[in-house]
Amino acid sequence: MITLRGVTKDFGDFTALAGIDLDVAAGEFVVLVGPSGCGKSTLLDLLAGLAQPTSGRLLLHGKPIDGPGLDRGIVFQQYALLPWRTALGNVEFGLEATGVPRRQRAAQAREFLDLVGLTGFEQRHPHELSGGMRQRVAIARSLAYDPEVLLMDEPFAALDAQTRESLQDELLRIWERTGKTIVFITHSIDEAVYLGQQVAVLTSRPGRVKRSVRIDLGNRQEIRDLRSSPEFARYRHEIWELLHDEVARAQRLEVAR
Amino acid sequence: MTGLEVAERLAHKESAAARQPLPVARWLGGLRRIAFRSAAILGLLAIWEAAPRLGLVDSTFLPPFSEVAVAWWQLLVDGQLLDNTLASLGRSLTGFGLAVAVAVPLGLLIGWYKPVAELLGPLLEVFRNTAALALLPVFVLLLGIGETSKISIVLYACVWPILLNTISAVRTVDPTLLKLARSLDLPPICLFQKVILPAAAPTVFTGVRLAGAVSILVLVAAEMVGAKAGLGYLVNSAQFNFAIPQMYAGIVTISAIGVGFNQLLVALERKFTSWRREQA
Numbered sequence: 001m002i003t004l005r006g007v008t009k010d011f012g013d014f015t016a017l018a019g020i021d022l023d024v025a026a027g028e029f030v031v032l033v034g035p036s037g038c039g040k041s042t043l044l045d046l047l048a049g050l051a052q053p054t055s056g057r058l059l060l061h062g063k064p065i066d067g068p069g070l071d072r073g074i075v076f077q078q079y080a081l082l083p084w085r086t087a088l089g090n091v092e093f094g095l096e097a098t099g100v101p102r103r104q105r106a107a108q109a110r111e112f113l114d115l116v117g118l119t120g121f122e123q124r125h126p127h128e129l130s131g132g133m134r135q136r137v138a139i140a141r142s143l144a145y146d147p148e149v150l151l152m153d154e155p156f157a158a159l160d161a162q163t164r165e166s167l168q169d170e171l172l173r174i175w176e177r178t179g180k181t182i183v184f185i186t187h188s189i190d191e192a193v194y195l196g197q198q199v200a201v202l203t204s205r206p207g208r209v210k211r212s213v214r215i216d217l218g219n220r221q222e223i224r225d226l227r228s229s230p231e232f233a234r235y236r237h238e239i240w241e242l243l244h245d246e247v248a249r250a251q252r253l254e255v256a257r
Numbered sequence: 258m259t260g261l262e263v264a265e266r267l268a269h270k271e272s273a274a275a276r277q278p279l280p281v282a283r284w285l286g287g288l289r290r291i292a293f294r295s296a297a298i299l300g301l302l303a304i305w306e307a308a309p310r311l312g313l314v315d316s317t318f319l320p321p322f323s324e325v326a327v328a329w330w331q332l333l334v335d336g337q338l339l340d341n342t343l344a345s346l347g348r349s350l351t352g353f354g355l356a357v358a359v360a361v362p363l364g365l366l367i368g369w370y371k372p373v374a375e376l377l378g379p380l381l382e383v384f385r386n387t388a389a390l391a392l393l394p395v396f397v398l399l400l401g402i403g404e405t406s407k408i409s410i411v412l413y414a415c416v417w418p419i420l421l422n423t424i425s426a427v428r429t430v431d432p433t434l435l436k437l438a439r440s441l442d443l444p445p446i447c448l449f450q451k452v453i454l455p456a457a458a459p460t461v462f463t464g465v466r467l468a469g470a471v472s473i474l475v476l477v478a479a480e481m482v483g484a485k486a487g488l489g490y491l492v493n494s495a496q497f498n499f500a501i502p503q504m505y506a507g508i509v510t511i512s513a514i515g516v517g518f519n520q521l522l523v524a525l526e527r528k529f530t531s532w533r534r535e536q537a
Contacts, residue, residue: 048440068442080433084455084532093451097441125532 001026001181002047002149007056009042016042018206019056024198026148029175029182033192033239034202035250040185043207044153047183048074060149070098073142075152079134081126087113087137088122094145112140115174132163139171143178152184156191168194189243193217193235194227201242204250210242320502328502329509337491338510344486345476346514348404352411353472357465360416364423364464365449365457374424385421389414389475393482402483407476414475415468422464426457462526469522473515488514 002024009017016039024030034040045051046058049068058065060072073094081090091109100108113122116136126134135155142150156164168191175182186192192199193215201210217231226232302322309316332338367373393410400406430453438448480489488511495504 050436050439068440070442072440074437074440076433076437078433080431080437082434082452082455084458084530094441096451097443097447127532 001028001061002183003057003059003062005057005059007043007046007053007058009039009046009051010054015206017046017053018208020207020209022200022209022212024181024183027179027181028197029172029184029195030198030200031184031186031192031196032200032202033186033189033243034207035204035243035247036187037250037253038202038204038246039207040187040202041153043202044074044151044183044185047149047151048072070145071147072149072151073145073147075135075138075142075150075155077154077157079126079131079138081134081137081141083126086123086125087118087129087133087140090126090137091141091144094141098145100145108144109140112144113137115143115177116140117170130163131159132167135159135167136170139174143174143180147180149181149183152182154185154187157186157188164191171195189236189239190227192239193232199235199239201239202246204246205253210246213239213242318501320505324502325505325509328500329506332491332503332506338506341486341488341491341507342510342514345473345480345488348407348487349411349472349476352408352476353415353468355408355412356415356419356468356472359412360419360464360468361423361461364420364461365427365453367420368424368427368457369453371428374428381417381421381424385417389471390478393479397483407479407484410479411472411476414471418467418471419461419464422467423457423461426460426464427453429460430456459526459530462522462530466519466522466526469518470515473511473518477511 002022004020004022007017007020008015020043022030032040032043042051046053047065049065049072052066082093085093088106088109091112092105095105095108110119110122113119116139118133118136118140121129121133124133126137129137139155156167159167171182172195174180184195186195196215199213199215201213202208203210213235215235217226217229217235305319305322307321308314309319309321329338367377389410392413396406396410396413400409434452434456435448438452443451476487477489477492480487481493484490488507492504492507492511495501495507
């Protein structure tokens with residue numbers, strides 16, 4: 001469904017991404033994991049159509065991505081909620097862009113706030129909500145206008161560990177219910193293994209896909225503490241090995257700068 | 258729903274309940290706050306009353322507050338105060354209103370086009386830092402001593418705080434909000450109306466409030482230079498005729514109008530940016 005072939009992005013003489021190849025199937029949950037400064041966010045901008053690649057092709061359903069569109073929804077790390085609007089108003093904001101008639105908007109927005117577990121918080125402003133709740137609102141906003149793909153840029157990075165875990169479960173539940181294709185960026189190995197069906201490990205500067213790992217943790221409902229299972233540990237270690245050299249290299253680059 | 262979420266929700270409900278005390282308690286608290294906040298002003302008035310009577314200052318130059326109050330009342334009764342106040346307010350509000358009408362749209366425009374903002378930035382700084390009153394002789398020279406020059410100087414002085422604040426308001430809109438709007442493929446008019454304007458409103462209002470104070474400050478000075486009506490004229494002519502209590506009455510009126518105008522603008526600001534309260 002999403003195909004990336006040799007995607008390269010330069011900023012002047014600085015190469016952020018060098019020849020990214022990636023395939024994402026419809027309804028798949030793909031996690032991109034990499035050291036800081038590997039161009040993860042640049043890649044997401046390209047997928048969102050907010051920037052154009054220097055060379056290479058990005059295709060969505062075989063058609064090149066040449067600009068932003070409502071077939072893709074973005075969830076930002078900093079939530080990007082409009083502080084002057086209520087939770088409901090923020091979800092409606094996405095619907096206004098798609099031209100949903102005014103009368104339907106509120107009902108539709110309510111439905112998606114309910115999906116993310118925020119019934120009863122419709123009239124709260126962002127500053128009256130916790131970080132986790134704010135991100136739920138942002139997720140509801142992105143889902144409400146029904147994009148095919150959800151692009152998530154380290155959405156849980158700013159949250160405390162417990163809120164993060166509960167939102168990860170929530171996201172998996174939403175993904176199973178809605179069947180969206182999700183491209184999720186993180187620098188956390190645990191998060192990548194826990195969420196992804198496919199985890200693409202990126203190299204540090206310039207960013208390249210080092211290897212894609214398929215994750216199969218069996219039936220989630222059957223295993224109580226998935227994060228402590230031997231399979232989880234095995235995948236975690238596999239990705240850790242892949243990332244280890246990259247992180248060390250990224251640090252050297254950081255020092256050299 | 259997990260146990261954690263339930264806890265998160267409960268904590269939220271509790272904090273919301275704790276924030277709203279009983280109405281009677283709130284009323285009493287408000288009363289106490291008003292008493293506390295006016296204590297310093299009442300203290301000043303008491304010193305003003307006592308100092309001349311105790312001979313600490315010459316009562317010819319600083320009459321006790323009660324005498325000033327009597328003079329104020331006489332000015333009010335014989336209509337002088339109202340006439341002069343209306344003359345001043347008319348000029349102030351006209352100049353201030355024109356400044357808002359000109360500077361807000363202009364500031365939005367300049368702020369949005371980065372190269373324009375960078376080009377004009379230093380020039381605007383020069384104008385802002387040139388005391389408006391230093392230019393008063395120029396205004397009088399060009400526009401005479403009539404209403405036009407007085408309204409113009411108020412307009413001129415009010416434009417800069419509004420313009421500079423509006424420009425910086427547009428330029429400091431949260432970039433992730435702009436990115437969000439772009440990802441939603443929002444048309445430019447929608448972007449302006451739904452994102453930039455509301456995001457800029459608080460900073461714009463700060464500029465408007467500054468301009469409100471400036472409008473009265475500059476006008477009074479302008480009226481002292483050449484005018485036949487207005488509170489500045491009243492103060493100046495009272496001093497000239499050695500009607501000292503009347504002079505103080507005029508000064509007190511000016512500061513009361515200044516405070517009142519500011520309160521009005523603060524209330525307006527609250528109304529338009531209510532979402533911002535308790536955010537800090």
